[in-house]
Amino acid sequence: MQKLNLSQTLSQKLSPQQIQFIKLLQVPTAELDARIEEELEINPALEEGREEKEESSQDDTFEDNYEEDMPMEDRDINLDDYLDDEYSGYKMHGDGNYNPDEEDREIPISSQASLHEQLIQQLNFLKLDDRQKLIGQQLIGSIENDGYIRRDLEAIINDLAFSQNIETDIDEVEEILVKIQNFDPAGIAARNLQECLLIQLERKEHPDDPEVQHALRIVQDCFDEFTKKHYSKIQRKCDLTEEETKEAVNLITRLNPKPGGTSDGLVRTQYIIPDFILTNNSGKLEVSLNSKNAPELRISRSYAEMFDAYDKSDKKDKKLKETVTFVKQKLDAAKWFIDAIKQRQNTLLRTMEAIVEYQYEFFLDGDETNLRPMILKDIAEKIDMDISTVSRVANSKAVQTEFGVYPLKYFFSEGISTDSGEDVSNREVKSVLQSMVDQEDKKRPLSDDKLVKLLNQKGYNIARRTVAKYREQLQIPVARLRKEL
Incomplete structure (x- = not known):
């Protein structure tokens, strides 16, 4: 038997505007310009530029002005709603000081030919026939970003047969592979680390030394003994003195284990664009938004003036009503977008200012040991915002200080208790741990158990597994692998 039940539930749903604001909040400064250009392309009611008259102060309140469910004939359309200074000449700057003569500057990105392009150029200098060139190109195409060929040569031979209609064998492919292994950078096209190191050693200027x-x-x-740092076994097996072993090992460790270099196969210098600029004016820390790449935005006057024509026309005209409905939607969307940019700035500034206030001692001198334990909840409560909002800001933004550029998430860390009952940042503990390892006797490196005892002696209550975790995060190998002759 079927029954019809009526139930009432309470749930929270994000509006489309809120969802878009969340996405806009996550966009770093480097990508904000592209996001604005995208909005300018899809919304003709939004324009780039500024009005000649002076802009009024901005209201930081994020209001919903969208009356979407109200019939068009019941809406009060006011031209001033869209031509108000607050929207018509809004510039996205953090400190309110905008210089109209300031030049737009492009962020320089230095890039060169990719690794594969460089290798192809070197291949073209060899005296190879067309068949050999195709085999060489196939081998170069199989080189991964770190410079290694990890595919089996048999698989490459099959690829040549299917894609290039070239029948070949291991001997011919290896002959061309050896030629490629003589290219720069040294060690390129090796099939494993051992071969990579051998290639580099064989290409030394004085190979008979x-x-x-x-x-x-x-x-x-x-x-195998070398990778495990079993130096005593190496000395016995190769009949070398301790000094000869030390010199040889030092030479090997100076070789390049990743001749391909960069992770994307490009030789590239990247410039990080910070979202905030922090300045120290005689002990007073000041935060400003970096917004040089953001253009001025305003509501289109021509679109707004269409409402004048609507007020003076026959409101029963169906086509005109549809046109004005479309224009109204575009104007509302443009107005919302400018509001969202303002709200984004307000949220960013409030979050950054709270972080600076919380970590004031660190920002004065850049000493990592002055970092206080701080979690997302601390900042969220301080600025009366949701933890997820603070998380979105912290995960995608960076600040420029006198000591360098830091991602915001760098300042968030859990606390470690001390003998005195205080909580200190785990970054302080990591800094002390790194210092201990740097100053240890490399012939007798400190084990994790020894590091725990030393940290406990300094007053840090920390477990061995935590020391191991911090050591791995600092990319410090285990004691056996830190041993030197």
Whole structure:
């Protein structure tokens, strides 16, 4: 038997405007310009530029002015709603001081030819026939971003047969591979780390030097012992003195284990664009938004003036009513977008100012040991916002200080209790841990158990597993792998 039940539930749903604001909040300064250009393209009611008259002060309140469910004939349309100074000449700047003569500057990105392009250029200098060139190109195309060829040569031979209709064998492919392995950078196209190091050693300027010969023997005959730092076994197996072993190992460790270099296969210098600028004016810390790349936005006067024509026309005209409805939607969307940009700035500034206030001692001198334990909840409560909002700001923004550029998430850390009952930032503990490892005797590196005892002696109540976790986060190898001769 079917029954019809009526129930009432209470739930929260984000409006489309709120969802878009959340997305806009996550956009870093480097990408904000592209996001604004996208909005300018899809909304003709939004324009770039500023009015000649002076702009009025901005209201930081984010209001919903959208009356979307109200019939068009019941709405009071006021031209001033859209031509108000607050919207018509709004410039996205943090400190309110805008210089109209300020030049727009492009952020320089320095880039060169990709690694594969450089290798192809070197391949073209070899005296190869068309068949050999195609094999060489296939091999170069199989080189990964770190400079290695990890695909089996048999698989590359199959690719050549299917894609290039070239029948070849291992001997011919290896012959061309050896030629490519002589390209720059040294060690390129190796199939494993051992081969990569051997290629580099064989290309040394003085390959007959005893130091180079000893290094070659170690990599060829004792590679497993070398990776595990079993130096006493290497000395016995290669019949070397302690000094000869030390010189050879030092030579090997100076070689490049990743001849491909960058992770994306490009030789590129990138410039981080900070979202905030922090200045210290005689002990007074001041935060401003970096918004040089953001253009001025205003409501289109021509679109707004269409409402004048509507007021003076026959409101029963269906086509005119549809046109005005469309215009109204575009104007509302443009007005909302400018509001959202303002709200974004307000949220960013409030969050950053709260972080600076919380970590004031650190921002004065840049000493990492002055960082206080701070979690998202601390800042969220301070600025009376949701934790998720603070998280979105912290995960995608950076601040420029006198000591360098830091991602905001750098300042958030859990606390570690001390003997005195205080909580200190785990960054302070990591800094002390790093200092201990830097100053240790490399012939007898400190084990995790020893590091725990030393930290406990300094008053930090910390467990061994936590020390191991912090060591891994600092990319410090275990004691055995830190051992030196």
